[in-house]
Amino acid sequence: MARAAKTPAKSSGTGTRDIWLAAGKRTPFARVNGALAGYDALQLSVPVVKAMLAEGERPDLAVWGAVIPSLMWSNLAREVLLDAGADASIPAFTTVMACSTSMAGAFQAAGMLDDRGRSLALVGGAESMSRVQVGLGPELSDDLRRLLEARDLKARLAALGATRLSDIRLHIPRVVNRITGKSMGEHTEEMAKGWSISRTEQDELALASHRGAARGWSSGFFDDLVIRLPEATKDTTVRPDTSLEKLAKLAPSFDRTSGQGTLTAGNSSPLTDGAAGLWVATDKGLDRLPAHLPRVRLVDYEINAIDLRTEYLLMAPAYGIPRLLARNGLTYDDIGLWEIHEAFTAQVATHIKALEDDGFVRDKAGVTARLGRFPRERMNPNGGSTALGHPFGATGARILSQAIKELAAMPAGTWGLVSICADGGQGTMALLRN
Template sequence: MSGEAKLDDIWLAAGVRTPFAKVDGGLSKLDVFGLSVPVVQAMMAQLGGKKPDFLTWGSVAPDLGFSNLAREICVEAGIDLTIPSFTTILACSTSMVSVFSAAGMLDGRGRELALIGGVESMSHVQVGLGHRLSNWLRHMLQARSLGDRVRLLGHLKFGDVRLDIPSVQNRATHKSMGEHTEEMAKTWGIPREEQDAVALASHQGAVRGWNEGFFDDLVIPVGGVARDLIPRADTTLEKLGKLKPAFDKTSGRGTLTAGNSSPLTDGAAAIWVATRKGLERLPAGVPRVRLVDWDVGAIDLWHEGLLMWPAYGIPRLLARNGLTLGDVDLWEIHEAFAAQVLCHIKALEDRDFVRQKAGVETDLGRFPRERMNPNGGSTALGHPFGATGARILSQAVKELAVRPAGSRAVVSICADGGQGTIALLEAG
């Protein structure tokens, strides 16, 4: 499905986020509330006593303690509880699809401004009981007599005693995202050296962005941490090249490593979605750009690369807007893995793939790699699943807003299940 209605009046304004840190690292003492509440409070402070018309928040790792995370965060943040709030989830695209949902809800009839965000605390992932053990325990607690309890004890089987431990694995295929991407890298012939080069550029861009002050108004201090803890100023191709394969460890052909893959990450991020009238509630200095078009899509995960959908969606997005790859001034592509980014690029430059798989006859030309992720991507900055969409969109908004009017950006995120989200932005 694609967004067309009312998009001439939908804008994105850059939000703030926490620093990002590896799982069990510098932010490990903070759960989803400890990470999200400061971000929501900082965003609300920008409004000077005004309020958004609604709020959405998302997280991917499940928690049995609540069903509507967004509402609980509003309560914890102490903000106006007349603001309706709801929770979204679409794997790594969670807070990006929230932006699209908000774009469809803003209507100029009292709904003008939405606060969107997401969070992941991989340091606080809840372990649950298996379904059979859960059912047995529930019946045991409901038993009204000793005899009933004794009878139920006989119903419990050794195989029922198990824990459900959330993992970064597709439920249907039983393969991790890294294992699927290894398959994609082999299919598309992506060498290890090219993956390491993308990872190095990501770290260099992130470090440069921090040193030059790019992130100063995008990141707020949280939990005693003031800047991202993952980018490495000292990494080199030589150091990256010494790391061992992380997913295919036995074939001798594994190319994905801890260095060219995004790490499990803690963090929260937010962004504004507004009509032109809604922008009036924000400070004048907050960067903003227009949302021109968007797409959410899916492919057959059994027969196509699990993280390949953006390579199908981007040609269609460009074609219906009369654009080629070279017409886009800024590319922000989520780096779940450097190999996945390179698979997308190779597919976009393959005329047969674009014609046969995406159904686009136009010659899109060469992908301008020099315009991609100038201030680092997820490999270097980190990837808190629910927060990545807001992070990458806010980053793109700030990067694009200072460029000449009419400059364009494409933002792309792949997601588990053979899905993904893409957006076309334009400087106003």
């Protein structure tokens, strides 16, 4: 069992004022082009915010985010609040940090709460992978703008004549890194090969994720976290009937030619539609929320980045977790609950392997303390992103709300740690305590 009574060294993570996180609501998560394909990010967000506003008092601040850009709005957070019928005097801003978006939003809100008019914040995010907006290339956009601005026929003809065939192309957002041009899956294939992560190890983690998620749904764990929509009443990505045999039959998804590919549709998070939120509060703000809402303290947090040109793209949390624990005087065994985002189970397995490598922790993370064995049995008890899905902007709020409810049911003093890797070689981690 994790040791719950240990008192950490003083940390500057959340300042001198206690900051609390309270569980919010989310939509069911649905596979791309599935049950929620008719919703855009704004439409997915509105019912979540409505459900949260119906439970709590007026927030003093809202932070919301989405990763995939839209030309239909510039400040998604403000539009969501207005469409949800919230008080129009609530300030709101939009944030983005790839898969860490709504976790980073929680940290931003925590830093803005001062009990001088701001003690309660509504935070979250959404992603509609089914309704990605296609854009024009910059050259064609310039040509069309000149055409629309032309005042007479001669000017219109001149604008049309300036358009080159090579300018006529569309920009379709892709899940690739701009610097490398590689997809997240391609990067993770490189990570899996470099760290010798086997296909079997990945499939075993995927199976545990689906079993945990299925157990969470059947036990009623998700009932008060997930709102019902007409098109879906529960997550559509969970596979209760999967098995190692079924997972082993799936073909590689990213490395299809070398014969060495290990990442498949079964051990990778699916492209997903969904929205999720949570509450961030001071002691005063917490008094404005219903007593039944699970809540835990945000003790400290870490935001870090690695050089993606010399390190594997999704490795940032393997650097950040040891630093977060070391400055709070904790070891892996002190953490009673681990929630690690499963972009790919190969990435999770690599992080665990790195965390247990004393040389990596010392030489890469710069932590000399011996942190011990990673307790795999305490990780993602109600499933992770492999099973539940991964709407980029919503995942941070989903994983935090889930961890809050799990940790709040554990003995007082129990620690929890939540970790998310993000595109661009970045990561966010939250240290929580019941």
